[in-house]
Amino acid sequence: MTPTIGELELAALLTVARLGHDAYGASIRRDLSARAERDYAVGAIYTTMQRLEDKRLVTSSMSEPTAVRGGRAKRCFRLTALGGRVLAQQRQMKEALWKGVPTGLGAT
Amino acid sequence: MTARPDHRPPRLAQAFAESLIGDADLRDAVVGDLAEDYARLAGDRSPAIAAVWYCSQLVRSTASLSALGLSRGVTPWILLIVSVVVGYAVLAVTVLFTDLWMLSRFSGGASAAWVMAVLSLITGAACAMLGGFVAASIGRRAPIASGVLLGTVCVAISGVIVAHGGDGSPMWYQIVLMVIVGPSAAVGALARALRLARRHH
Numbered sequence: 049m050t051p052t053i054g055e056l057e058l059a060a061l062l063t064v065a066r067l068g069h070d071a072y073g074a075s076i077r078r079d080l081s082a083r084a085e086r087d088y089a090v091g092a093i094y095t096t097m098q099r100l101e102d103k104r105l106v107t108s109s110m111s112e113p114t115a116v117r118g119g120r121a122k123r124c125f126r127l128t129a130l131g132g133r134v135l136a137q138q139r140q141m142k143e144a145l146w147k148g149v150p151t152g153l154g155a156t
Numbered sequence: 157m158t159a160r161p162d163h164r165p166p167r168l169a170q171a172f173a174e175s176l177i178g179d180a181d182l183r184d185a186v187v188g189d190l191a192e193d194y195a196r197l198a199g200d201r202s203p204a205i206a207a208v209w210y211c212s213q214l215v216r217s218t219a220s221l222s223a224l225g226l227s228r229g230v231t232p233w234i235l236l237i238v239s240v241v242v243g244y245a246v247l248a249v250t251v252l253f254t255d256l257w258m259l260s261r262f263s264g265g266a267s268a269a270w271v272m273a274v275l276s277l278i279t280g281a282a283c284a285m286l287g288g289f290v291a292a293s294i295g296r297r298a299p300i301a302s303g304v305l306l307g308t309v310c311v312a313i314s315g316v317i318v319a320h321g322g323d324g325s326p327m328w329y330q331i332v333l334m335v336i337v338g339p340s341a342a343v344g345a346l347a348r349a350l351r352l353a354r355r356h357h
Contacts, residue, residue, distance in 0.1 A: 094224055116192055123182070
């Protein structure tokens with residue numbers, strides 16, 4: 049059985065899929081913030097990523113430290129096979145829900 | 157993108173960020189992410205705007221990052237409870253001994269009672285700091301959370317005593333004690349957390 053995920057979890061999972069090998073805390077936060085047009089708190093991002101990891105939808109590993117980060121390592125995230133399946137399922141469900149809805153809805 | 161290594165976040169704010177999380181890997185990742193985004197923002201806009209952004213991120217993330225440090229397994233939660241119990245015991249015992257010592261030194265007269273009350277407030281705050289320091293030492297996964305919880309417990313107990321007519325000492329004394337004991341415990345925990353973070357770094 050595939051786990052259920054919330055809105056922010058789905059958005060974060062999509063971001064990890066989009067960023068590929070460049071998915072780590074700061075890049076996920078920046079990408080999500082830019083797309084959603086709101087400044088997400090770093091705590092909210094890490095809490096969400098922890099939930100995704102607990103559900104086995106992503107895995108994480110620490111990278112080498114870099115100077116621009118004050119000599120600190122990155123926590124990199126990778127999509128798992130289960131995470132990929134959940135994304136495909138979510139897309140299928142959203143497309144099914146949108147079927148039959150008139151185009152131009154909400155346009156002024 | 158103009159992130160440069162010479163753009164460093166404000167020291168105090170970064171020290172606070174380091175003190176929030178007990179888990180070394182998580183702390184490295186979060187503090188590094190904040191430093192990276194600070195450097196970008198300072199380069200693109202200005203260090204002042206970046207500093208405001210950095211502090212707002214800390215304010216908005218304090219509770220969630222503290223909770224995240226505790227979320228892995230049952231042990232951190234047990235440690236949190238033990239840390240508060242031990243911290244409170246340390247506070248209670250030290251307050252008892254300092255008050256007994258002061259009672260033996262100051263006796264008789266209204267002025268002596270007033271001086272003793274003020275001294276008792278000062279030593280009470282110091283004892284609360286010590287309690288917070290001890291609590292943060294035990295609850296290392298989330299040292300700030302340990303201190304804040306201890307402070308909250310102290311304020312709640314003081315509040316119950318005041319609501320039930322007090323413990324016989326002047327009401328102003330009990331109210332001032334109730335106000336200072338919580339922040340004092342948190343300051344003690346912060347001092348310990350900063351030392352722990354410095355050692356790990």
